Amino acid sequence: MSSTRSTAAGASGARGRSTPQGHLQQPGSTVTLERDGDTEVKRTLLPGGLRVITEHVPGVRSASVGIWVQVGSRDEPVSVAGAAHYLEHLLFKGTARRSAAAIAEEIDAVGGELNAFTAKEHTCYYAHVLDEDLPLAIDLVSDVVFDAMCAPADVETERGVVLEEIAMRDDDPEDLLHDAFCTALMADHPLGRPVLGTEQSITGMTRTALNGFYRRRYTMPRMVLAVAGNVSHRGVLSLVRKALRDRLVGDRSPVAPRVGRARLGSAARLVLHTDDTEQAHLMVGVRALDRHDDRRFTLSVLNAALGGGMSSRLFQEVRERRGLAYQVYSSVAAYADTGHLSVYTGCQPERLGEAAGVVREVLREVARDGFTDAEVARAKGSLRGGLVLGLEDTSSRMSRIGKGELAYGDHLTVEQTLDRYAAVTADEVAKLARELLGRPLAAAVVGPYAHTDDVPVQLHEVSK
Amino acid sequence: MSSTRSTAAGASGARGRSTPQGHLQQPGSTVTLERDGDTEVKRTLLPGGLRVITEHVPGVRSASVGIWVQVGSRDEPVSVAGAAHYLEHLLFKGTARRSAAAIAEEIDAVGGELNAFTAKEHTCYYAHVLDEDLPLAIDLVSDVVFDAMCAPADVETERGVVLEEIAMRDDDPEDLLHDAFCTALMADHPLGRPVLGTEQSITGMTRTALNGFYRRRYTMPRMVLAVAGNVSHRGVLSLVRKALRDRLVGDRSPVAPRVGRARLGSAARLVLHTDDTEQAHLMVGVRALDRHDDRRFTLSVLNAALGGGMSSRLFQEVRERRGLAYQVYSSVAAYADTGHLSVYTGCQPERLGEAAGVVREVLREVARDGFTDAEVARAKGSLRGGLVLGLEDTSSRMSRIGKGELAYGDHLTVEQTLDRYAAVTADEVAKLARELLGRPLAAAVVGPYAHTDDVPVQLHEVSK
Numbered sequence A, B: 001m002s003s004t005r006s007t008a009a010g011a012s013g014a015r016g017r018s019t020p021q022g023h024l025q026q027p028g029s030t031v032t033l034e035r036d037g038d039t040e041v042k043r044t045l046l047p048g049g050l051r052v053i054t055e056h057v058p059g060v061r062s063a064s065v066g067i068w069v070q071v072g073s074r075d076e077p078v079s080v081a082g083a084a085h086y087l088e089h090l091l092f093k094g095t096a097r098r099s100a101a102a103i104a105e106e107i108d109a110v111g112g113e114l115n116a117f118t119a120k121e122h123t124c125y126y127a128h129v130l131d132e133d134l135p136l137a138i139d140l141v142s143d144v145v146f147d148a149m150c151a152p153a154d155v156e157t158e159r160g161v162v163l164e165e166i167a168m169r170d171d172d173p174e175d176l177l178h179d180a181f182c183t184a185l186m187a188d189h190p191l192g193r194p195v196l197g198t199e200q201s202i203t204g205m206t207r208t209a210l211n212g213f214y215r216r217r218y219t220m221p222r223m224v225l226a227v228a229g230n231v232s233h234r235g236v237l238s239l240v241r242k243a244l245r246d247r248l249v250g251d252r253s254p255v256a257p258r259v260g261r262a263r264l265g266s267a268a269r270l271v272l273h274t275d276d277t278e279q280a281h282l283m284v285g286v287r288a289l290d291r292h293d294d295r296r297f298t299l300s301v302l303n304a305a306l307g308g309g310m311s312s313r314l315f316q317e318v319r320e321r322r323g324l325a326y327q328v329y330s331s332v333a334a335y336a337d338t339g340h341l342s343v344y345t346g347c348q349p350e351r352l353g354e355a356a357g358v359v360r361e362v363l364r365e366v367a368r369d370g371f372t373d374a375e376v377a378r379a380k381g382s383l384r385g386g387l388v389l390g391l392e393d394t395s396s397r398m399s400r401i402g403k404g405e406l407a408y409g410d411h412l413t414v415e416q417t418l419d420r421y422a423a424v425t426a427d428e429v430a431k432l433a434r435e436l437l438g439r440p441l442a443a444a445v446v447g448p449y450a451h452t453d454d455v456p457v458q459l460h461e462v463s464k
Helices: A008-014 A083-093 A100-109 A131-147 A152-170 A173-186 A199-204 A207-217 A233-247 A296-307 A313-321 A349-369 A373-389 A394-408 A414-423 A426-437 B008-014 B083-093 B100-109 B131-147 B152-170 B173-186 B199-204 B207-217 B233-247 B296-307 B313-321 B349-369 B373-389 B394-408 B414-423 B426-437
Strands: A030-036 A039-045 A051-056 A062-069 A113-118 A123-130 A223-229 A270-274 A280-287 A328-334 A339-347 A442-447 B030-036 B039-045 B051-056 B062-069 B113-118 B123-130 B223-229 B270-274 B280-287 B328-334 B339-347 B442-447
Touching: A030 A414, A039 A233, A051 A233, A051 A394, A062 A131, A062 A394, A083 A100, A083 A113, A083 A123, A083 A131, A083 A152, A083 A207, A100 A113, A100 A131, A100 B313, A100 B373, A113 A131, A123 A131, A123 A394, A123 B373, A131 A223, A131 A233, A152 A173, A152 A199, A152 A207, A152 B313, A152 B339, A173 A270, A173 A280, A173 A339, A173 A442, A223 A394, A280 A349, A280 A426, A296 A313, A296 A328, A296 A339, A296 A349, A296 A373, A296 A414, A296 A426, A313 A328, A313 A339, A313 A349, A313 B100, A313 B152, A339 A349, A339 B152, A349 A426, A349 A442, A373 A414, A373 A426, A373 B100, A373 B123, B030 B414, B039 B233, B051 B233, B051 B394, B062 B131, B062 B394, B083 B100, B083 B113, B083 B123, B083 B131, B083 B152, B083 B207, B100 B113, B100 B131, B113 B131, B123 B131, B123 B394, B131 B223, B131 B233, B152 B173, B152 B199, B152 B207, B173 B270, B173 B280, B173 B339, B173 B442, B223 B394, B280 B349, B280 B426, B296 B313, B296 B328, B296 B339, B296 B349, B296 B373, B296 B414, B296 B426, B313 B328, B313 B339, B313 B349, B339 B349, B349 B426, B349 B442, B373 B414, B373 B426
Parallel strands: A051 A223, A270 A442, B051 B223, B270 B442
Antiparallel strands: A030 A039, A039 A051, A062 A123, A062 A223, A113 A123, A280 A339, A280 A442, A328 A339, B030 B039, B039 B051, B062 B123, B062 B223, B113 B123, B280 B339, B280 B442, B328 B339
16 A cells, blocks of 8 residues: 555644544534534534534425444454445344334335445445434434344344345446456455455354444444434434433543555456456556545546546547447545545447557556646536535435544535645646556456456556 | 326316416416425426426525427337437537537536436436536537537447447346336337337437437427526526527427327236346336326325335335345336336345245235225325425426426426325225236246246236
């Protein structure tokens, strides 16, 4: 892992902010993190170590609630690969107060959405409801997260569902490809493993392992409860106190944001998943920046100009000029201590050699010359508009504050984020492109090839 | 086609509304269709026959623009199957004033989204932007729809992209299954054909056919221009007049909403698409109601209670109790003169027989006994909450008014829609379930079966 790292505290300091990070806040205290017109973001540290963060969004009739837990698939020993995700399923199967059917009936009756997702570094349980149903939403999400039974019979029933989810992933070439690419790039590091686990690990998972994982990992200091919508901070605190009652005791401090240094083997690997698909699906990329790296705003601009929209280099060269693919795009992932920049495309197998060649040529040009000023200006405009447009629903706003608190222990206002994008220069983008695209390439392919030798993709470094 | 039909005019009359339908409105006149607090929906009929409908949404910073064209795949002769969708691609390849790159650059520069989709009965071109970029959005969407070049070289380049899109659909079992199900249910009627066309029809498509389709079909009387967001009706009209200038002439009337009577062969067919997938994917269903049928609100309640949410019969029986599938749900489609109610599930092939048996048993029980009052009440609550939550973004609001105008020539307010759901009784649901589920079943399967005889799914009518 060779990217330059700055600690979360350092990144916060660089922004010149005086508000303490969530895990350093005084227990019982409340701070205001953002105020912009009628919008207001506040955070309170409750006894027991739970952080509650809210955003009042004017003019909406809904609310989104999420409990973000700093637990994900990278926390699993290999013997219980997939435990975090399996557990996420299991928590909806019943609590001390509610059966699985009752949980489903209560949320359906108000037309709300109740769901969860598991990622490599966190798990989130959330609900989206009309504002008048906020008390129910907070009670339901809290009940599921804190008071699930993990009954042995439910472990067995849900095992079948998780195995079906793995089979479904196997039938989705893009999902399969993404998992294969992570393996190619990060090898046997926990970050390189699929969140879902394997058929073998799920088949062998015991109730004891799952329940132990639950009891050890689902603690308040690892959690952020986030709410956005037509809500008041005081009102949310009152509902949280009612839902969690005697659990809110003790002066435990929240855990600090996840940092670390992934020990990764060498890359430049090609992982092939042989499948009788109509299209050959290719993902190729390099290790990039961890999420604490201050250059992440520059990377976002690079990504947008490379393969973010219809006017990006990749879309224009691969689809518009040559009609080689329906889908082609680049994307960025950032973890606590590493990340990646990758390109996806899919086309009929007999055209993969040509498409991969065009992708490679685009990467080579960008590594050598960066982008024009016009391309960088457009990428910045695109990020600006996309950020503002993407924050119109309460779910996105809830995610922004909840995930941000978990990842950074800190809050960046929309204005501050826009300023960071605006400050990026074409030179910075070119310099970062040169550095990142000079790293060893890794690739994954899903398609009708028997051996990696049959795959018409070159993995020499692009800068050579 | 045996469903009871009421004409659109009749449906409007039943609601006791005095506002004229869009295609009967006085040219040049403006009517107010809905007013609720700061929200306001207005419609103007412009010279040339173009309907402009807007919704002012308070408290947002964005706007969505869509041009809805009453042209879809059902309008294609079989020799040019896929023409409507191919043409939709082609319109973005350049206009008299803009190259494909310029179109992409202008929308990306403001972080907006510009896209389109083609369905069986309509095609929509839309943009989602910050409110300050509304002039650009209206100009771009209008330019693409009215002034595309359809250049011969672009027809060739885009042919490759469309063929890749077909190959991509073939790699997505659920998409493939949906197309196969429509074939099973509607046989060789144009509604039974895939929107994308076939590899053969796309390969043989000429520029003359595409351009002819464009010139003949893309006329103002077949179009509705809809805008929702932080906009005024007067402001939108001014921007539309500027974008379309001398095209806005003549006193042509809009076409009436599509009606008709599909001549469909007999169903009870099983279409198998043999594929080496991990899961077997099943869709089974019956012909249901056309979109003008007044019982469509009852059908929505039926669908929600049957397989709409986590507490629905199907989810509880197939997933929660037995863990047989990750996904199981029901859905409804409504066209001008027919429609369908269907159930989807996917599971490993060795469990398909059991899963299909459970689905069948649920359908049998519902056909015989309907739902409990509690289930109907929950389904109605679910539709109510879902409707309101689903209208928080400007894109959904734009779709509601644009699609509604095209389909009904008429506008149902949110309050009126909520009232219609509220009025549905358990008896009405039971009666409709008995009628619809007594019809012949059709099914499609994507999975590792060589012959239809190998598929463990029974297609006897469920009521027997």
